[in-house]
Amino acid sequence: MSGVVRIAGQGLAGTLLAWALERRGRTFELYDPGHKTSASRVGAGLVNPVTGERWALAPGWAERATAAKSFYREIEAAWGVALVTDLRVRRAWRDEAEGRWVRAKVGRGELAPWVTPAGLERDAAWIEGAWRVDLPALLAAGRRRWRGQGCLREAALRSDETEWAVTGSARELGPVIWCTGAAETRVPDLRAVGGETLELVVGGAAGELPPGVVRHDGVWVLPVGGGRAWVGASFIRDESERLARREELRARARRQLADRDWCELAVLAGYRMTTADRLPAAGWLPGREGREGILNGLGSKGVLWGPGLAEDWADRLGVNSVNQMDHGLHR
Numbered sequence: 001m002s003g004v005v006r007i008a009g010q011g012l013a014g015t016l017l018a019w020a021l022e023r024r025g026r027t028f029e030l031y032d033p034g035h036k037t038s039a040s041r042v043g044a045g046l047v048n049p050v051t052g053e054r055w056a057l058a059p060g061w062a063e064r065a066t067a068a069k070s071f072y073r074e075i076e077a078a079w080g081v082a083l084v085t086d087l088r089v090r091r092a093w094r095d096e097a098e099g100r101w102v103r104a105k106v107g108r109g110e111l112a113p114w115v116t117p118a119g120l121e122r123d124a125a126w127i128e129g130a131w132r133v134d135l136p137a138l139l140a141a142g143r144r145r146w147r148g149q150g151c152l153r154e155a156a157l158r159s160d161e162t163e164w165a166v167t168g169s170a171r172e173l174g175p176v177i178w179c180t181g182a183a184e185t186r187v188p189d190l191r192a193v194g195g196e197t198l199e200l201v202v203g204g205a206a207g208e209l210p211p212g213v214v215r216h217d218g219v220w221v222l223p224v225g226g227g228r229a230w231v232g233a234s235f236i237r238d239e240s241e242r243l244a245r246r247e248e249l250r251a252r253a254r255r256q257l258a259d260r261d262w263c264e265l266a267v268l269a270g271y272r273m274t275t276a277d278r279l280p281a282a283g284w285l286p287g288r289e290g291r292e293g294i295l296n297g298l299g300s301k302g303v304l305w306g307p308g309l310a311e312d313w314a315d316r317l318g319v320n321s322v323n324q325m326d327h328g329l330h331r
């Protein structure tokens with residue numbers, strides 16, 4: 001497939017796709033007016049093998065975690081920027097009943113090797129093998145890189161600018177891949193779920209939180225460096241519950257950080273894009289095969305899912321004929 005690929009949106013999805021194309025020597029242009037509305041500006045970037053109320057193995061972990069981490073490590077090496085931090089998560093149970101249930105699960109080896117009997121405490125279990133990508137650092141480094149290479153356009157791409165040949169243009173334009181997060185309106189079952197994180201300064205006599213350790217009691221406290229920590233993240237399914245969810249985060253912060261002095265710096269807010277089956281939306285828009293595609297719907301697992309999807313897209317964009325590619329949106 002020929003022509004300059006245009007990527008609309010330089011959040012996590014657009015950044016990973018641009019890098020996957022750059023590695024293949026494929027020409028692209030990246031559009032983003034700034035990151036005012038990006039989920040990736042506020043996303044905590046956590047990848048945790050054991051998640052959810054049911055302490056289950058994260059969907060996609062087994063197939064994707066190793067390759068995804070290598071992808072970010074490769075970016076670190078190529079761009080000279082630190083992005084990935086290995087983490088241990090100390091997750092407390094809500095009550096004794098949950099504790100008994102988790103202990104039984106661990107006893108049966110269901111969470112091995114991430115939680116083992118050696119990692120059980122009176123009121124919590126240690127989850128090993130988690131990691132985090134510093135998403136704001138990834139976005140900023142990508143922006144510097146592609147600004148320097150002259151392929152970043154610091155503006156929105158308009159939907160009427162998507163034809164292959166723009167009159168008067170000397171360059172041949174290829175397909176547009178829309179990585180526009182919450183701005184995407186054409187995928188019927190894609191919906192935005194609000195989320196907030198509190199940014200805190202933590203210090204005082206007890207000192208900063210140890211780096212590399214996440215406290216978790218259903219809500220996590222994540223040290224992010226520079227004496228700061230993020231607490232979150234809430235799920236806001238209806239705007240009317242926004243303030244109540246924020247107060248819940250504050251209550252959790254008070255409980256989890258009872259041993260520390262801290263104050264609130266900011267509330268970081270964004271939207272996770274999710275689909276009914278919680279799978280990402282990746283593929284050509286129906287009727288626009290070979291011209292307009294989508295990479296979206298990364299939900300709350302964007303860091304885990306993003307690299308593989310970006311690689312798939314880059315492979316498809318490298319071939320010469322639309323016939324060789326999937327048709328229609330993969331949903």
Ligand SMILES: Cc1cc2nc3c(=O)[nH]c(=O)nc-3n(C[C@H](O)[C@H](O)[C@H](O)COP(=O)(O)OP(=O)(O)OC[C@H]3O[C@@H](n4cnc5c(N)ncnc54)[C@H](O)[C@@H]3O)c2cc1C
Nearest residue numbers: 009011012013039040043044045046157181195270302303
């Ligand atoms: C509070 C919160 C906590 C989260 N925590 C985690 C976590 O711990 N782990 C995890 O894996 N995921 C987490 N997520 C989810 C993760 O942040 C998202 O999956 C991911 O950031 C989505 O990236 P994206 O590129 O699809 O969208 P976005 O980051 O929203 O990027 C879309 C971009 O498109 C640009 N844009 C829009 N319209 C146009 C246009 N017309 N032309 C050009 N550009 C345009 C916008 O400026 C924006 O920069 C969290 C999300 C939230 C909100």
